[in-house]
Amino acid sequence: MTELNSVDAILNASSNRPQDLIPVLHEIQAHRHYLPEESLRSVARHFGIPLTQVFHVATFYNCFSLEPVGEHLVQVCLGTACHVRGAPRVLDRLLRELKLGAPGTTEDLQFTVQPVRCVGCCALAPVVRVDSHTHSHLTQAKVRGLIKRYQPKEAAHAATPA
Amino acid sequence: MPKLHSVQELQALRTACLQASDPTRPCLTVCAGTGCTAAGAHDVLQGLRRALERQGLQGAVEVKSTGCHGFCEKGPLAIVWPEGVFYNHVTAGDAAAIVASATNGRRPVERLLYQDPVSGERVIREEDVPFYRLQQRVLFGNNGRIDPKSIEDYLRVGGYSALELVLTASTPEQVVDAVKRSGLRGRGGAGFPTGRKWEVMRGQPGTPKYIICNADEGDPGAFMDRSLLEGNPHSVIEGLIIGAYALGASEGYVYVRAEYPLAVQHLTVALAQAEEDGLLGENILGSGLNFRIHLVQGAGAFVCGEETALIASIEGRVGEPLPRPPYPAQKGLWGKPTVINNVKTWASVPVIINRGPDWYAAIGTQSSKGTMVFSLVGKINNTGLVEVPMGITLRKMIYEIGGGIPHGKTLKAVQIGGPSGGCIPASLIDLPIDYEALVGAGSMMGSGGMVVMDQDTCMVDLARYFMEFLEEESCGKCFPCRKGTKHMREILARITQGKGCEEDLELLEDLGWMVRETSLCGLGQTAPNPVLTTLRYFREEYLAHIREKRCPAKVCKELITYQVEPTLCDGCGACVRVCTSEAILGEKKKPHTIDNGKCIKCGACLEVCVPKAVLVQ
Numbered sequence: 001m002t003e004l005n006s007v008d009a010i011l012n013a014s015s016n017r018p019q020d021l022i023p024v025l026h027e028i029q030a031h032r033h034y035l036p037e038e039s040l041r042s043v044a045r046h047f048g049i050p051l052t053q054v055f056h057v058a059t060f061y062n063c064f065s066l067e068p069v070g071e072h073l074v075q076v077c078l079g080t081a082c083h084v085r086g087a088p089r090v091l092d093r094l095l096r097e098l099k100l101g102a103p104g105t106t107e108d109l110q111f112t113v114q115p116v117r118c119v120g121c122c123a124l125a126p127v128v129r130v131d132s133h134t135h136s137h138l139t140q141a142k143v144r145g146l147i148k149r150y151q152p153k154e155a156a157h158a159a160t161p162a
Numbered sequence: 163m164p165k166l167h168s169v170q171e172l173q174a175l176r177t178a179c180l181q182a183s184d185p186t187r188p189c190l191t192v193c194a195g196t197g198c199t200a201a202g203a204h205d206v207l208q209g210l211r212r213a214l215e216r217q218g219l220q221g222a223v224e225v226k227s228t229g230c231h232g233f234c235e236k237g238p239l240a241i242v243w244p245e246g247v248f249y250n251h252v253t254a255g256d257a258a259a260i261v262a263s264a265t266n267g268r269r270p271v272e273r274l275l276y277q278d279p280v281s282g283e284r285v286i287r288e289e290d291v292p293f294y295r296l297q298q299r300v301l302f303g304n305n306g307r308i309d310p311k312s313i314e315d316y317l318r319v320g321g322y323s324a325l326e327l328v329l330t331a332s333t334p335e336q337v338v339d340a341v342k343r344s345g346l347r348g349r350g351g352a353g354f355p356t357g358r359k360w361e362v363m364r365g366q367p368g369t370p371k372y373i374i375c376n377a378d379e380g381d382p383g384a385f386m387d388r389s390l391l392e393g394n395p396h397s398v399i400e401g402l403i404i405g406a407y408a409l410g411a412s413e414g415y416v417y418v419r420a421e422y423p424l425a426v427q428h429l430t431v432a433l434a435q436a437e438e439d440g441l442l443g444e445n446i447l448g449s450g451l452n453f454r455i456h457l458v459q460g461a462g463a464f465v466c467g468e469e470t471a472l473i474a475s476i477e478g479r480v481g482e483p484l485p486r487p488p489y490p491a492q493k494g495l496w497g498k499p500t501v502i503n504n505v506k507t508w509a510s511v512p513v514i515i516n517r518g519p520d521w522y523a524a525i526g527t528q529s530s531k532g533t534m535v536f537s538l539v540g541k542i543n544n545t546g547l548v549e550v551p552m553g554i555t556l557r558k559m560i561y562e563i564g565g566g567i568p569h570g571k572t573l574k575a576v577q578i579g580g581p582s583g584g585c586i587p588a589s590l591i592d593l594p595i596d597y598e599a600l601v602g603a604g605s606m607m608g609s610g611g612m613v614v615m616d617q618d619t620c621m622v623d624l625a626r627y628f629m630e631f632l633e634e635e636s637c638g639k640c641f642p643c644r645k646g647t648k649h650m651r652e653i654l655a656r657i658t659q660g661k662g663c664e665e666d667l668e669l670l671e672d673l674g675w676m677v678r679e680t681s682l683c684g685l686g687q688t689a690p691n692p693v694l695t696t697l698r699y700f701r702e703e704y705l706a707h708i709r710e711k712r713c714p715a716k717v718c719k720e721l722i723t724y725q726v727e728p729t730l731c732d733g734c735g736a737c738v739r740v741c742t743s744e745a746i747l748g749e750k751k752k753p754h755t756i757d758n759g760k761c762i763k764c765g766a767c768l769e770v771c772v773p774k775a776v777l778v779q
Contacts, residue, residue, distance in 0.1 A: 062462030
C-alpha cells in the first residue's frame with residue numbers, strides 16, 4: 001500500500017461526522033508519524049470543511065506534528081518533578097550531543113528530540129522516553145551512552161572519541 | 163459470558179466467581195502500572211512465570227499483573243498472597259527465590275522486604291509500611307489486588323454491588339440525594355459540590371442527556387487518574403452507570419489523554435466486558451436503563467481539562483473554552499445538558515452508595531469530605547500516590563508518609579495543585595489540607611499534584627517554569643491570558659538573568675491580579691497563582707536576584723559560576739571526561755581548575771564529582 005493510499009484507507013473507514021476529525025488525525029499521525037500537507041487536504045475534502053479548519057485543529061494539539069519525525073523519537077519529560085530533579089540540564093546536554101540548537105530533528109533523520117510535560121513516572125525522575133522505552137534517573141553523564149544505544153552501528157562507531 | 167438480564171443474575175455470577183477461586187491458593191501479584199513497568203515489572207512477571215514452569219507449578223500458583231500500588235519509589239512491587247508478603251525493588255533475578263518461599267511455606271525473602279530507613283527493621287506486610295500506614299485507600303485499595311483486565315476479579319471484591327443496590331432499592335432522586343449528603347466535591351480542580359451539579363442537571367429539560375468522565379489529566383506531576391483507570395477501570399465505569407441512572411443520561415464519554423496508552427487499553431477492555439455482560443447497552447440488568455460509554459482520546463492540550471474546552475474537543479474542534487453561564491449542566495455536549503466529573507469523583511460514587519453517605523461524610527473536615535489522592539513527587543524520599551483523609555497536615559504527608567527530604571536537605575516549599583496551584587512555604591507545614599485551607603494559602607487543591615522542593619530549588623526559576631508552561635498551553639482565545647502569561651514569563655526570565663528591577667515585582671503583582679480577574683476560563687484565572695504565591699512567601703529570593711544579582715538556590719545560570727576547591731579535588735578526571743566545552747584544565751592526580759570563559763554552566767562536572775570538589779558560587 002502506498003503512503004497516500006494508506007491515508008485514503010483511513011478516511012474511507014471513517015465517517016465524516018465532525019467528532020471523527022481528531023481520531024482520524026490521530027490515525028494518520030500514528031501511521032506516518034506526522035501529518036503530511038497532502039493528507040490534510042484529503043482530510044478537509046473528506047469532512048467537507050475548509051483546509052484552514054483542519055490546520056487549526058492539527059496545529060492546536062501537541063500530539064500532531066506537521067514535520068517528519070526521525071527514526072527515534074526522544075521525549076524528554078519536563079514535568080514539574082523532572083524539572084526540580086534536573087531535567088532541563090539533561091535536555092540541554094542531549095541537544096548538544098546531537099548538535100541541535102533547539103528541539104527538533106537531526107539532519108540524518110535519526111532522532112527527533114521533543115520535550116513533553118509529564119509521562120507520569122515521577123518516581124524515576126528525570127526520565128527520557130525513547131520510542132516506547134522509558135529511561136530513568138538520567139544524568140548528563142548517561143546521555144551519550146543513551147544516544148549510542150539507538151544510533152546505527154557505523155554512526156555510533158564514528159562518533160566514538162578516539 | 164452470557165448477557166446478564168437481571169440483578170439476580172449478576173449476583174449469581176459474583177457468587178460463581180467467588181466459588182471458582184480458592185482463597186488459600188498462592189497468588190503472586192506484580193504491580194504493572196506505568197511506573198513499575200518502566201522499572202522492569204514485565205521482566206519480573208516473565209521471570210516468575212518461568213520459575214513456576216521450571217518447577218512444574220504453573221497450575222498451583224497464580225501470577226497476576228495488577229494496577230498501581232502507589233509506592234512507585236520502590237518499584238517494581240510484588241505481593242505474595244494469601245499471606246500478603248510485600249516485596250520491593252524486585253528484579254527478574256529474584257523470581258526463583260520468591261517462588262521457592264511462596265510454595266514451600268518458607269520464610270519471606272528477607273532482602274526484598276521493605277526496610278524501615280529509621281529503625282532498619284524489615285517490614286513484611288504492605289499495610290505496616292510507614293508509607294501506607296496513615297493512608298485510607300478507599301478508591302485505590304483494590305488496585306494492588308485485582309487484575310484490571312478481569313471483570314471477574316472486580317466482581318470478587320464486590321464490584322458492581324453498588325449498581326445492584328441502586329437499581330433495586332433507590333430512585334434516581336435518592337441517588338442524587340445520597341451524593342449530596344456525602345459532601346463529595348469535584349476531585350478535578352475547583353471542588354464544586356458534585357450533588358449540586360447533579361441536581362442542576364436533573365432539573366434541565368431536553369434529551370438526550372450526557373455524562374462525561376474527565377480523564378484529561380494534564381497537570382505535570384499528577385498521575386492518579388491514570389493509575390485508577392489503569393488499575394481499576396470498572397470502578398469508574400460503575401460510577402458512570404450509577405450516574406446515568408441518577409441523571410437520566412443515555413450516553414457517556416470518557417475523555418482520556420492520548421499520552422496514557424495503558425489506561426486507554428485497560429479501559430477499552432473493561433468497556434467491552436461490561437457491554438458483553440449487559441452492564442452497558444440496552445435495558446441494563448432488566449432495569450429499563452439504556453446507557454453506552456464512548457472512549458475519546460485527547461490530543462495533548464492542557465486547556466482541555468476545562469469543561470467547555472473538553473466538550474469542544476469531543477465535538478472535533480480546538481479546545482477553546484466558552485463563557486459560562488450557560489453551564490454544561492444546562493447546555494453542554496451538542497447543546498444538551500451534560501455533567502462532567504473527574505475520574506476520582508466518578509469512582510467515589512460506588513463507594514458512597516455501598517458504604518452510605520454518612521460513612522463517607524464522616525471522613526475529612528467540615529467542608530471537605532472523604533479522601534483525596536495526591537501524587538507526592540519531587541524532592542521527597544517516598545515518591546508515589548497517596549490516598550489520605552481530607553484535612554491531613556502537610557507535615558504528616560511529607561515526613562510520615564513521604565519519609566522526608568532526601569540527602570538530609572531541608573524542605574523549602576510544596577507546590578500543590580499543578581501549574582495553576584501555588585507554592586506553600588515550609589513555614590505552613592501544619593496546614594490541614596482541604597479545599598478552603600489551600601485557597602486561603604493562595605493555592606488550590608487542583609487535581610492533587612504535590613511537588614516537594616528543597617533548598618536547591620529556585621522559586622523565581624520555578625515561577626518562570628510554570629509561566630512558560632501556561633503560556634504555551636494558553637489556548638489564545640482571550641487576551642488577558644494569552645498576553646498576560648507571556649508578559650509575566652518575560653519579566654520572570656529577566657529576573658532570573660539578573661536583569662530585573664524592583665518595579666518588576668509590582669508589575670508582576672498587577673499583571674497577576676489582572677489576569678486572574680479578567681480571564682475567560684479557569685486556566686487564566688489561576689495562572690498567576692505560582693507567581694503570586696512565590697512573591698508572597700519568597701519575596702526575599704526575588705530581591706536577591708534583583709539587588710544582589712544572586713541566586714540563593716544556585717540555579718539561575720546567569721548568576722552562578724563553577725569552581726573547583728583544590729583541597730578537595732583528587733584529580734580523578736571524571737569532570738574532564740564529562741565536560742563538553744573543554745573548560746576543565748589540570749593534570750591527572752592534581753587539582754583541576756575551571757576556565758570560566760569556556761564554561762557553559764551545564765553542571766555536568768558537579769553531577770559526577772565524587773569528592774564534591776566542584777562548588778557553585
